[in-house]
Amino acid sequence: MNTAEDNTYENIEQFLIHSEKRAFIMARVATRDEEVALDIVQDAMLKLVSKYSNKNNHEWPPLFYRILQSRINDWHRRQKVRNRWRSWLGKEAENSQDNEFRDSPLENKSYENDKLPEDGVNSLEFSETIEVAVSALPLRQQQAFMLRAWEEYNTAETASIMGCSDGSVKTHYSRALAALRDSLQDYSL
Amino acid sequence: MTMKDQQADNISRNAKKALDQQVDALDSQTLHRLRKARECALSQKDKKFWLSKKRLTGAGAGLALAGVLTFLMVPQLTASKLSPLEDLEMLSAETDMDLYTQLDFYQWLDESLDES
Numbered sequence: 001m002n003t004a005e006d007n008t009y010e011n012i013e014q015f016l017i018h019s020e021k022r023a024f025i026m027a028r029v030a031t032r033d034e035e036v037a038l039d040i041v042q043d044a045m046l047k048l049v050s051k052y053s054n055k056n057n058h059e060w061p062p063l064f065y066r067i068l069q070s071r072i073n074d075w076h077r078r079q080k081v082r083n084r085w086r087s088w089l090g091k092e093a094e095n096s097q098d099n100e101f102r103d104s105p106l107e108n109k110s111y112e113n114d115k116l117p118e119d120g121v122n123s124l125e126f127s128e129t130i131e132v133a134v135s136a137l138p139l140r141q142q143q144a145f146m147l148r149a150w151e152e153y154n155t156a157e158t159a160s161i162m163g164c165s166d167g168s169v170k171t172h173y174s175r176a177l178a179a180l181r182d183s184l185q186d187y188s189l
Numbered sequence: 190m191t192m193k194d195q196q197a198d199n200i201s202r203n204a205k206k207a208l209d210q211q212v213d214a215l216d217s218q219t220l221h222r223l224r225k226a227r228e229c230a231l232s233q234k235d236k237k238f239w240l241s242k243k244r245l246t247g248a249g250a251g252l253a254l255a256g257v258l259t260f261l262m263v264p265q266l267t268a269s270k271l272s273p274l275e276d277l278e279m280l281s282a283e284t285d286m287d288l289y290t291q292l293d294f295y296q297w298l299d300e301s302l303d304e305s
Contacts, residue, residue, distance in 0.1 A: 009234060012231070012234065013227070013231055016227045016231070020223045020226070021212045021215055021220075022208075022212055024215070024219065024223060025208060025211050025215075038219070038222055038226065041223065042226035042229065042230065045226060045227055045230035046229070046230045046233060048230070049230045049231060049234045050230075050233045050234075053234050124210055126207060127211050127214070128211070129207075130203065130204050130207035130208065131207065131208065131211055134204065134208075145204070148201075149200075149205055150204065150205050150208050152205075174197075177197045177200055177201070180204070181196055181200060184200065187203075
């Protein structure tokens with residue numbers, strides 16, 4: 001039941017303070033672009049506050065992540081169209097999304113040839129490596145992995161956020177794990 | 190638990206830890222921009238609150254105006270309950286106009302006769 005205290009200004013502010021950084025990392029992993037990630041997070045926060053702030057506060061997290069994932073999907077769709085136009089206009093393949101990744105600062109932390117850092121899996125370098133590895137996953141696998149492994153949503157909640165079936169979530173998640181296992185094999189996890 | 194499951198569990202756990210570390214490692218500029226974005230979003234809630242307050246005030250004013258108008262119109266409405274045709278009928282009736290002007294008296298008389 002919705003009570004007056006549930007959706008006060010302070011409550012929604014606290015929720016955003018708690019979620020904004022995680023949302024930013026999610027968006028950064030998905031877009032590989034900090035500016036775009038900030039825009040996406042701001043958009044998601046605006047939408048949550050303007051449309052759903054009157055909802056119960058326990059409904060905010062799934063709603064917020066649904067909005068965020070939807071914004072990320074929109075961005076990817078626009079990128080796809082943009083890239084198609086670019087290729088039609090005869091631009092070189094270097095403008096493709098994969099190569100944008102190669103030019104991104106994150107790519108400099110390539111995980112493939114990394115040596116195991118001195119302090120192993122607890123180092124910041126390793127966490128950057130994980131971020132790059134997750135970034136390299138196909139978008140849906142990435143989303144399933146982030147929501148299941150990081151946000152600890154169950155399969156049904158993840159399916160609701162991603163707007164797909166439980167079965168699809170299970171498939172995406174297990175493929176993501178398999179891909180990460182391959183790409184992080186040097187770390188003997 | 191199979192070795193594959195164990196590995197999957199390890200990956201999830203390490204990824205969770207790594208991503209948490211990435212959150213903690215965000216630079217001050219990014220944190221500042223996130224705070225600005227949050228404040229911008231929250232200002233929408235304020236705006237919404239004031240808009241709804243304005244809307245409520247507007248609705249209240251509208252209701253008050255409707256009340257005043259109804260109050261002013263009601264006597265006219267009751268007065269005009271009789272159609273012009275009925276007015277004409279009364280005026281043209283052969284009955285003495287006293288009957289209409291002293292209706293209370295006749296009513297009292299009628300009741301007194303009934304009682305007796």
